[in-house]
Amino acid sequence: MRLTRHRRWAVPVVAAAAVGLALTACTGDIANEEAADVDCADYEAYGTFDGAEVTVGGTILDLEADRLNESWADFETCTGISVEYQGSSEFEAQIAVLAEGGNAPDVGFVPQPGLMNRLAAGGWLIPASEPVEANADEFWSEDWKAYGTYEDTFYGAPLMASIKGYVWYSPAEFEEKGYEIPKTLDELTELSETIAAEGDHKPWCVGLESGDATGWPGTDWVEDYMLRLHGADVYDQWVNHEIPFNDPQVAEAFDAVGEYLKNEDMVNGGIGDVSTLVTEAFQTAGLPILDGACSLHHQASFYETFWNPEGGDENTVASDGSVFGFLLPPVNADDPLSVTGGGEIVVAFREAEEVEAFRSYLSSDTWANNRVSLGGVISANKGVDPENASSELLVQSIEILQDPETTFRFDGSDLMPGAVGADSFWKGIVAWVGGESTTQVLDTIEASWPAS
Template sequence: MKHARRIAMPLGIVGVAALALTGCVGDAPADPSAEPGGTEGPAAGCEAYADYGTFEGAEVDVYGTILDAEADRLNESWAEFEDCTGIDVVYEGSSEFEAQINVRVQGGNPPDLAIFPQPGLLASVVGTGSVLEAPEAVQANAQEFWTEDWQNYGTVDGTFYAAPLMASVKGFVWYSPSVWEENGWEVPTTLDELDELTATVAESDVTPWCVGFGSGEATGWPGTDWIEDYVLRLHGPEVYDQWITHEIPFNDPMIVEAMDRVGELIKNPDYVNGGIGDVSTIANTDFGEAGLPVMDGECAMHHQASFYEGFWSDDNSVEVAEDGDVWAFILPGTEADASAVTGGGEFVGAFSDAEEVVAVQTYLSSAEWANSRVSLGGVISANSGLDPANASSPLLQSAVETLQDPETTFRFDGSDLMPGAVGSGTFWSGLIDWITGEETQSVLDQVESSWP
């Protein structure tokens, strides 16, 4: 790993921790809507970064799954930090991160920092002995700004390795308000009402659903979100927890019921795949493209997480609002006003304890960074120091409030918590078999037999 010459402000791990604990690192800006750092411009903003230290020619490599426009916004989110500290944060995104992070670790060439999209993958890489325990400053920020559950997702065998970064609320159903108003459709308040609405839409000139399970090397994961949402809503958080930890078998009758309930919607040729093709096209359609026919009125609904807001356009030209171009509602439960949701997030783990790496890792765990990134649009964070007003749309603001609401029953994406061989292996591939014709019981039996 690279080591740079420090030119001011000692920044050892203990020193950063002390600053974080006294509120110098990680406090939310007085005006979160201001420029990153909480001030009106870069020059004044550097005062907010003084405690991180300054470095001459320092470079920190960050590796993750974030690509394209989202990667551009990620780079923008730490630009002022770079200017003020002298650290060049070099981000590399890869659609093959899940496989390549292991290749790089085994080859002795890990990045300084990795943004893990799955707690299960983080745990498996921690098992190689290459990931370092989080510095005290990062632990302090995590304890201040995240719930115990979120901290636990970055903890392996009692040791805290990785603070959360961004987050998402899953289970949103996206739609076009103008199309719905024209047809007189109303947002359902229960799963039964959603079924009734789907049947009603099918009688019109609009196909009820557009769906895509495609995602490059990670093809299949969008299907797992459907199953997880239905397991949680039909059977509750206790069964959900038992399922993802294998206290009940993967092919338990309750899981069969949830999967069949999903199949009634997206395996029905009369209900999919609006603007794209027949049921079989779901397997190959990229999830990022799958929802776009909603805006053309070719399909009525698309099931995808809060982060999908960033996929409607590259230039934020699509208005996400209740009376805008697109809007969304949370997939309902068996009863009205159910508060259970699934979600996901990323976690930043370190392979180096160089002072400049600690500085970047600490900044990424702070409320300042969360407000900086969220204010750029398209994403949210579960960081309690985040001002919901910084979210780029009313929908994302509501998603932040959902994450911060103590009454919300939140469960992390199940496949991300399962052993990698299942969660990002047989579960993904099994859903491709399922959507192209294989029976529910057969698919679940195969996944169950693959559990380590």
């Protein structure tokens, strides 16, 4: 595989009346005989291919990976392209090494714009084709498109999205005990202290373990507090290193989070003491809520999938169901809505017509609605019908992302250079909950920031 920068793979954009955006390099009959059982009208624009294969890598695993495969099954049938997806919890740590060695998959679902920038700077990425960029312009905001852009070159459209500031809880417990949804951060503290004082269980359950990425759920806490305590401008200065990582405002956010994560009275409900935060997998950490062993769990909208890991519906996500979520509240009840979130950027490592056909499909409203309808996720694609979402909470999440009044900021660690956002920040969280002081941890992270 060439390790130099590649030219843009240009494809003509068809007339707006056509369904989707055409990739005209391949023509002919539908290769897959199963197409007779599928309505292929939505897929005609992508062309037909005889025995082509596209390999895909990412961090998405288990049930979510199964739903991914289902989301493009009709595309495979109608275009003749076989899509082979392989998920790995070590994807972020390994992808640059694979790319440098010429062994990267054809397509990568990169969950960090900072990592995408590193891959682009290495000359390993193929710029997005015109149909992909046209979809990004039509279906995403300028901010979202910017996350897939490096040095004025557009490399990939977003895929899915998440809102990271949810606090999951049991509606039945709240009703039984008379708890109110907190409207401010002070009210959240009061609620937590009330639950702790009752003595039945620790109020919060937390899991930071995630393989090579252990620590990232803790960074989400800090990012939520940075945005709420100091606002979007300071948040932007922080992730762009216009203020140092050991700035007093960052320390304030860490210490506010520490009132929960480093407090034996607050964690780790149903699991153990503070030390278990770094050994408990993030996928299972919230489940003690279902047993009444904790009351609160901070995790993104995508956590809906983990309440029913086998794909059943025994634990309903609804305001009157088994579990539901409220957004981490603001400092003041009348503050404008500000949320952090994340997503994936669909990048390509191989220049091929079938790769761009697949990327064009993933950037469309057709794919976004197909995947959202399968459950458990949301998308910031403006062509998504919120009612296609699988729960009341996810409908709300899509509406929040589509609301022009919402202040949205991408996950801070995902925007930072990989040496920080995917290394020292994660490791710093682990050291911090393990006993290191805020000052020690912030100084160490600041020292890791690349000089240029």
